[in-house]
Amino acid sequence: xxxxxxxxxxxxxPKELLKSCLRFVSENDAELVVxxxxxxxxxxxxxxxxKIPTTYVLTMDDGPLAxxxxxxxxxxxxxxxCAEGKNHAVVSAGSSAALLSCGVMISKMIPGIERPxxxxxxxxxxxxxxxxxxxxxxxENSSDHLCQFAILGNAFAQITLNIDRPTIGLLxxxxxxxxxxxxxxxxxxxxxxxxxxxxxxxxxxxxVLNGVVDVLVADGFSGNIALKTVEGTVVAFNxxxxxxxxTNRLTMIGxxxxxxxxxxxxDRLNYQKYGGALLAGLNHVIIKAHGSSNEEAFYxxxxxxxxxxxxxxxxxxxxxxx
Amino acid sequence: xxxxxxxxxxxxxPKELLKSCLRFVSENDAELVVxxxxxxxxxxxxxxxxKIPTTYVLTMDDGPLAxxxxxxxxxxxxxxxCAEGKNHAVVSAGSSAALLSCGVMISKMIPGIERPxxxxxxxxxxxxxxxxxxxxxxxENSSDHLCQFAILGNAFAQITLNIDRPTIGLLxxxxxxxxxxxxxxxxxxxxxxxxxxxxxxxxxxxxVLNGVVDVLVADGFSGNIALKTVEGTVVAFNxxxxxxxxTNRLTMIGxxxxxxxxxxxxDRLNYQKYGGALLAGLNHVIIKAHGSSNEEAFYxxxxxxxxxxxxxxxxxxxxxxx
Numbered sequence: 001x002x003x004x005x006x007x008x009x010x011x012x013x014p015k016e017l018l019k020s021c022l023r024f025v026s027e028n029d030a031e032l033v034v035x036x037x038x039x040x041x042x043x044x045x046x047x048x049x050x051k052i053p054t055t056y057v058l059t060m061d062d063g064p065l066a067x068x069x070x071x072x073x074x075x076x077x078x079x080x081x082c083a084e085g086k087n088h089a090v091v092s093a094g095s096s097a098a099l100l101s102c103g104v105m106i107s108k109m110i111p112g113i114e115r116p117x118x119x120x121x122x123x124x125x126x127x128x129x130x131x132x133x134x135x136x137x138x139x140e141n142s143s144d145h146l147c148q149f150a151i152l153g154n155a156f157a158q159i160t161l162n163i164d165r166p167t168i169g170l171l172x173x174x175x176x177x178x179x180x181x182x183x184x185x186x187x188x189x190x191x192x193x194x195x196x197x198x199x200x201x202x203x204x205x206x207x208v209l210n211g212v213v214d215v216l217v218a219d220g221f222s223g224n225i226a227l228k229t230v231e232g233t234v235v236a237f238n239x240x241x242x243x244x245x246x247t248n249r250l251t252m253i254g255x256x257x258x259x260x261x262x263x264x265x266x267d268r269l270n271y272q273k274y275g276g277a278l279l280a281g282l283n284h285v286i287i288k289a290h291g292s293s294n295e296e297a298f299y300x301x302x303x304x305x306x307x308x309x310x311x312x313x314x315x316x317x318x319x320x321x322x
Numbered sequence: 323x324x325x326x327x328x329x330x331x332x333x334x335x336p337k338e339l340l341k342s343c344l345r346f347v348s349e350n351d352a353e354l355v356v357x358x359x360x361x362x363x364x365x366x367x368x369x370x371x372x373k374i375p376t377t378y379v380l381t382m383d384d385g386p387l388a389x390x391x392x393x394x395x396x397x398x399x400x401x402x403x404c405a406e407g408k409n410h411a412v413v414s415a416g417s418s419a420a421l422l423s424c425g426v427m428i429s430k431m432i433p434g435i436e437r438p439x440x441x442x443x444x445x446x447x448x449x450x451x452x453x454x455x456x457x458x459x460x461x462e463n464s465s466d467h468l469c470q471f472a473i474l475g476n477a478f479a480q481i482t483l484n485i486d487r488p489t490i491g492l493l494x495x496x497x498x499x500x501x502x503x504x505x506x507x508x509x510x511x512x513x514x515x516x517x518x519x520x521x522x523x524x525x526x527x528x529x530v531l532n533g534v535v536d537v538l539v540a541d542g543f544s545g546n547i548a549l550k551t552v553e554g555t556v557v558a559f560n561x562x563x564x565x566x567x568x569t570n571r572l573t574m575i576g577x578x579x580x581x582x583x584x585x586x587x588x589d590r591l592n593y594q595k596y597g598g599a600l601l602a603g604l605n606h607v608i609i610k611a612h613g614s615s616n617e618e619a620f621y622x623x624x625x626x627x628x629x630x631x632x633x634x635x636x637x638x639x640x641x642x643x644x
Contacts, residue, residue: 125558136495140503173458173546181462181543205550209558221503222547224495228527229548233555236447236531240590241563244583254579261566261573268562 002050003305004087007036008057008074009094011292014040017093020298025049030306033087035074052077058098067101075099079106082284089285089309091276091301093293100137103282110314112321113148113281115141117220118288119156120277122230123268126211131157131166133280135227138220143187146170146217147194151320152280153215154197159311160304166214169203171222177201183219191217196320205229234269276301278308281317285309324372325627326400326409329358330379331416333614336362339415342620347371352628355409357396374399380420389423397421401428404606411607411631413598413623415615422459425604432636434643435470435603437463439542440610441478442599444552445590448533453479453488455602457549460542465509468492468539469516473642474602475537476519481633482626488536491525493544499523505541513539518642527551556591598623600630603639607631 005021007014014036021032025048034041038053056073058066070076078090079102092099096118104116117134124130131153134141141149150168157166170187172180177188179202191199203213208226218226241262245255255262275297276289285308289301327343329336336358343354347370356363360375378395380388392398400412401424414421418440426438439456446452453475456463463471472490479488492509494502499510501524513521525535530548540548563584567577577584597619598611607630611623 125561139495139501139506171547173461173543173550179461184461204554205547205552206554206557208551209554221495222544225493225527225544225547226551228495229530229551230527230555232526232528232531233552234559235528237556237559239447240587244580244587247580247583251580251583254576257576257579258566258569258573261569265562265566 001306001310002031002033002087003302003309004078004082004090005032005034005302006074006078006090006092006094007034007040008054009059009092009098009291010289010298012294015043016295017293017298018044019295020302021049022046023295023299024302028303028306032302033078033081035078052081058095058102060095060097062095062098062101064101064105066098067105075102076106079103079284079286082286083107089287089305091287091289091298091305093276093289093291093298093301096288099279099286099288103279103286107282107284107286109281110283110317110321113152113317115145115148116279116281117149117152118277119153119280120275121156121160122209122227124209124211127268128211129161130208130211130213131161131215132208132218132223132227133215134218134220134223135277136220136224137279140221141183141219143183143190146183146187146219147190148281149217150191150194150197150199150215152317153217155313155316155320156278156280156308157214159313159316160307161214163214165198168197168199168215168217169201169213170199171208171216171218171226172202172204175202175204238266275304278304283314285313323628323632324353324355324409325624325631326404326412327354327356327624328396328400328412328414328416329356329362330376330396331381331414331420331613332611332620334616337365338617339615339620340366341617342624343371344368345617345621346624350625350628354624355400355403357400374403380417380424382417382419384417384420384423386423386427388420389427397424398428401425401606401608404608405429411609411627413609413611413620413627415598415611415613415620415623418610421601421608421610425601425608429604429606429608431603432605432639432643435474435639437467437470438601438603439471439474440599441475441602442597443478443482444531444549446531446533449590450533451483452530452533452535453483453537454530454540454545454549455537456540456542456545457599458542458546459601462543463505463541465505465512468505468509468541469512470603471539472513472516472519472521472537474639475539477635477638477642478600478602478630479536481635481638482629483536485536487520490519490521490537490539491523491535492521493530493538493540493548494524494526497524497526560588597626600626605636607635
């Protein structure tokens with residue numbers, strides 16, 4: 001099993017991500033193919049890391065045309081090699097939009113899946129994870145897309161969370177079946193009719209974090225709003241807790257006493273630590289790591305790619321679509 | 323100024339809400355007209371509280387037809403009296419759906435506003451408030467609706483937050499103008515062309531709580547998702563903080579030392595305390611208090627109705643629409 005790693009285009013630069021690569025091969029019995037600037041690649045050396053020097057880096061301004069124009073871009077080369085079987089999954093912390101273009105144009109959609117979706121496992125209050133998709137690859141979806149997302153999320157939960165028959169919910173503005181716009185009303189009817197998944201009904205925004213389902217299907221617009229609202233609320237809360245502790249001497253002592261546990265709690269909510277987002281629905285495992293990934297986060301993203309490719313997630317999805 | 327108060331249909335029952343009524347008249351120079359069961363109304367007595375006994379309570383299962391069939395319902399009677407000038411604003415903790423039906427059928431939409439919107443001021447990390455609408459009166463909106471919501475939110479912020487020229491943002495899945503589905507792309511163009519409001523562009527879910535705008539316009543679907551996701555995240559956070567404090571003896575002491583400040587912080591985020599949601603876009607001020615309102619919350623809802631009616635919010639909206 002070889003994982004392709006695009007080390008370009010992240011906020012902290014290739015050196016940080018190359019540290020993750022070295023850690024990965026030392027801790028796991030797998031091979032990596034890394035794509036990036038020759039100069040950066042020269043700084044590491046390991047018998048199970050193969051280096052492919054590239055000369056261009058796609059940015060968020062690079063649309064589908066740029067993908068065709070730059071076969072020498074690290075991201076394009078990594079995914080092209082994956083499509084040709086030279087590596088078995090790809091991880092990148094580069095531009096989401098560029099990765100989406102590369103994925104759709106080079107890896108291509110699985111037949112029966114019309115739209116790609118960004119999928120991630122986010123932490124919940126049960127101390128497990130909830131699979132959320134789509135987190136914003138789409139700005140609009142049909143009810144058929146939502147049913148396809150259910151298949152994608154189901155396969156992901158089975159392979160990465162080891163749940164036999166994951167419960168699946170639809171993010172909507174009320175829990176009754178008749179709630180929502182036409183797309184969501186229609187989706188509930190179709191999801192209830194799918195016997196390959198364990199659909200339990202609509203889920204409201206207030207239940208996103210409490211683990212009421214294993215897989216939460218959302219259209220790209222509301223999935224993105226929900227995810228970023230969680231992020232923003234967590235940031236706001238952390239800031240407010242800091243202010244609480246700073247109030248006076250006693251609260252500062254109080255803050256000192258709960259500090260370690262508080263840090264653990266914050267880490268638990270920091271889902272960027274948990275790896276990356278799967279660009280689901282494509283013929284290959286392509287993981288988008290966060291742009292600001294540090295060594296730990298990017299390491300987890302590589303591990304996730306390895307787990308998904310080893311678990312045969314794409315074949316599983318194809319079987320479920322039959 | 324007379325405020326009409328429907329004391330029926332709440333979780334804690336009319337007795338709790340009648341306490342708010344008594345407190346309101348004792349602390350404010352205003353009159354109340356209360357609508358509800360004769361028996362309950364008999365339990366209070368105040369020279370500035372007028373009682374109108376009613377014999378039916380609308381529930382969430384009562385649609386538009388029920389509004390016509392039950393002129394004797396507390397909610398219907400309160401709003402009918404408002405439309406006839408017998409009171410000047412209405413507050414109810416009864417069913418949202420029934421209130422929406424009553425509002426649209428009896429008070430009717432302001433000419434130029436096509437859809438009602440639930441609007442509330444939610445707390446932010448700047449220690450001010452952000453006006454959010456629509457929070458879920460609609461499951462789908464056009465770009466014109468979103469522009470009308472901007473007018474409604476603008477007038478509300480001017481009158482209740484005393485901001486001369488409130489900043490207005492559109493809840494979307496990215497900050498650039500070209501982001502989102504067709505409705506949102508179109509709305510940004512239209513909002514930028516409106517010279518009566520101070521539109522500053524798209525706002526992402528992660529900025530809902532940080533006070534980046536005074537008024538956040540959202541379609542009813544994503545506004546509802548954002549609001550409930552904030553609620554859910556706050557609940558999850560409170561639960562996790564409790565667990566942090568319970569960990570061991572030292573953290574329990576730490577928790578004791580920050581307890582008072584922590585409670586203040588939780589109260590700040592509990593926006594249900596801040597009053598109710600305005601059913602915006604109607605010809606009268608109609609406030610939906612939370613179904614689980616206690617004396618304090620319902621008192622604040624009555625005060626908010628009083629402030630909005632005294633400030634002439636409906637006339638302000640009508641002028642802005644010219």
